[in-house]
Amino acid sequence: MRVALVVFFAGVTLAGCASSPKTPVGSVASSPESFESPEFAKLGLRFPLLERRLPNGLKVLIVQDSTVPVVSYQTWVNVGSVDESFGLSGIAHLFEHLMFKDSEKYGPRAFFNQLESRGAVVNAFTTRDYTVFYETMVPPLLPVAISLEADRLANLKIDAETLYTERHVVFEERKLRTENSPDGRMQEAVWSLVFKSHPYRAPVIGYEEDLKRMEVTDLTTFFKANYQPGNVTVVVVGDVKADSVFSMIEKAYGGIPGTPRKPRNIPREAVQSEARRVELQDQIATEKITIAYPSTSAAESDTYALDVLSNILFVGSSSRTHRQLVEENRIASGIGGVNYTPLFPGVFLASATLRAGHSASEFENGFESMIKEIQSNGVTEREIRNAVRQLTVQTVDSVRTGQGLANLIGTVDAIFGDPMRFKEDLTKYSRVTNADIIRVAKNYLTPEKKNVVTMVPTTGRATQ
């Protein structure tokens, strides 16, 4: 299956992330708006949203849903690996770890001692564009979560001993996800191949040599620059009273000084003019390949056609790649792909594990033929209709839980600066035409924009 829906909404220009002028400030009352749109109404979906902003810049988004006595509290910090300076790769992710360590007011491990030990799910993740801290809990624990989150934003403690230990934990995480994992190694190689100047080229977890050289002063500088209310959005979904929660948040965060969010000034990657390749080796049974093409950011209108195309190519047993390369030609045992569109232009990916006796180049040739066929003759109306239906089910699936809905709202807000934006997406998908598919296939999936990472067994390449 395709990756989580949030991926489809990832990415917009910097301006979209600036303060939204329609957001009420302070305790000015605002009626909950609804995500209702014709497509959502047809499905019987409606999520009333309260959106407010504190004078210090903190944005607050609340959806009341009393279906189950659970609440999800998420803190979206507008900083990711894309914001890292050269030589400091991994600092955003390392910082995510350090945020759980210690604070002046509540001391070490407060989130675990006071929330997780009472059953709350407490965790965080870092992407190329943002860092998210989340707690899912029964409602009586919400005041604790608010208090602890506000405290670490204002009073985090960082010392050399904590940095030393946590850095080693990150080294182990890096080994687990990348160095020990053939797929992890390939993924890291893909991003560094596609992006030559843009900071997306570095892995979110960072390079070990960069992590080793980080000092406490690097971290305190990073904290002051990024962890302040003007750079943070709080998303609350669940069994709460919106006004009451907002009052608690206002009380907890109101005294923390904030400044307006600074625009990200990251130059666009140069247009790729010739194909690039890299070959890796590992102890694997058969060859692997990933082909990547530079894609759009989520804000660009071509995203919708590329998403539909990637569903037609990769999602389900009747998708084109599965049908032709797994079932008919039988050269691959597994295939996957996605149009990944973060804040800045992302990548359109196709990956395969080859069957014994078949080479990565056979997949590459087969995939290219398939793309040429689409560039010449397009796809069928039925394929487009099926893909849009799949995207609709994925949309509804993504809001099955409060945490899922909070993820979706937070992602869309982080990317577009407008949490309501995703209500338009089903409409936009439904308007994609065959001509759109042909156009994006011709514009984006071209031989000179191809990036190919192959991995061959250490015992030798497959004979063709």
Place this chain on the structure above:
Amino acid sequence: MKSCTKLFFSVGITLGLLTMGPSLAVGMPVLDFHLPLPKVETLPNGLKIAWFIDERLPLVDLGMLVRTGTKNDPAGKSGTVELLSRMLERGANGLTEQAFSAKIESLGATGFSNSDEESITLGMHGLAQDANELLDVISWMALKPNFNEAEFQKEKVKVAEAWKHLPDSAESLAGYVFGKALLGGTVYGRGTLASTSELNKLKIADIREFHRTQFSPKNAILMVVGRVDPVTFRDRIIAAFGSWKGAVTRTGTFSFRDPKTSILLSKKMEIEKREVLVVDRPEVPQAQVRLGFRIPGIRSEKRYALAVANALLGEYFTSRLNLIVRDRLGLTYGIQSGLTYYKDYAFFSIASATAAQNTGQLISETVRQLRLLKAGDVLAQEIEVSKDYLLGGYPISVSTLGSVANRWLNGYSFGLSSDYLNEYMPKVSAVTRESVVNAIDDAFHLDEMVIVIAGNAKVIEASLKEKGFKRVRIIQANSLL
């Protein structure tokens, strides 16, 4: 049948007076918790239907569980259930595999057929408006699979090829060999496949015969979860499944350690007392570590005390193993302990990964913590924290009707009473320090502990010997299959 379960569990909350640390005087919720049980009915042919109706989202999940799993593979024919499960997705009701997939995906839906040790499960997930069509498809899968010879041969090749990829990942290797070493000699020891030679001997007639004898309405339950009108949908179910007939025929005796059906493993994966088994996967910098031992089964009264013991040892960030091995020593990104239950077997396990040269230190510290627990070194305060963790987390773990349905189905397939979901919170609440100490003393057979590591054997062996592990045996990853 018309009632809809919008609010599918209720929670009454009272606040206690427990102080939660500096400046945070917030009470721990005491939960009066009750999950909805499904309405279960039995059709005249014996097929059970469990209804979990939920109007909130426009989705429906249909699932059929057939109570026959890989442990029921006929002797000498392991792989039967795995292949049968795969063949249910390879065309049905006369539709080719391609037409069958297209039918499901034209609805934007997803379908699956899975097998495990105890059961085969078929499922359909899609929009509620397509519930009738999804029901048709799942009935074709269960009752009218094509069992096409050419598709069968393709699937056999896929299964054999998938096994060749096992050594690609140290994590998979460690899990596979640990399972074989721990469960060897039981009906669970062979997993989905005992050997490729048994797989190669299987014929489509074996699959047809197994389906004929095991797929019976009396051996199955249909789960309906989501937004449907139960009155009209019940009529559709009767139209689809009402004429299904057949009584289940067991393929043998399946008691624990039955010599006819249990598998004697390759000597390579048998493990002797106090021996550490290392699967060599050179060139990876990190060692994957698994250790564990058998514990009392799912019906044991000690189950809840063991759940509390497991949580305080390795389930959350401030559990003992995480505090020491990750936070204090920085040896790993994660270390978790867990309890795994089959119908007739259960085990406790710990999983972690560390730099190969630190393997000895990680295992040594982990074993030390287990010995401390075994010696009764458990604080009453730890027990209370662990109980709070389990009690507070339970509502979150069942916060969708789908998750409630899955848990209920697990209990059903294990033959537990239908109330077991609602017994969890009172039984955990009733756990005391004394019951935890007794349960650990009774269940933690540390002398029978199985330790398996996958990674760079040379470095791992040196690290183990440095910490006093004298009996280390190395096997090659590529020699396992």
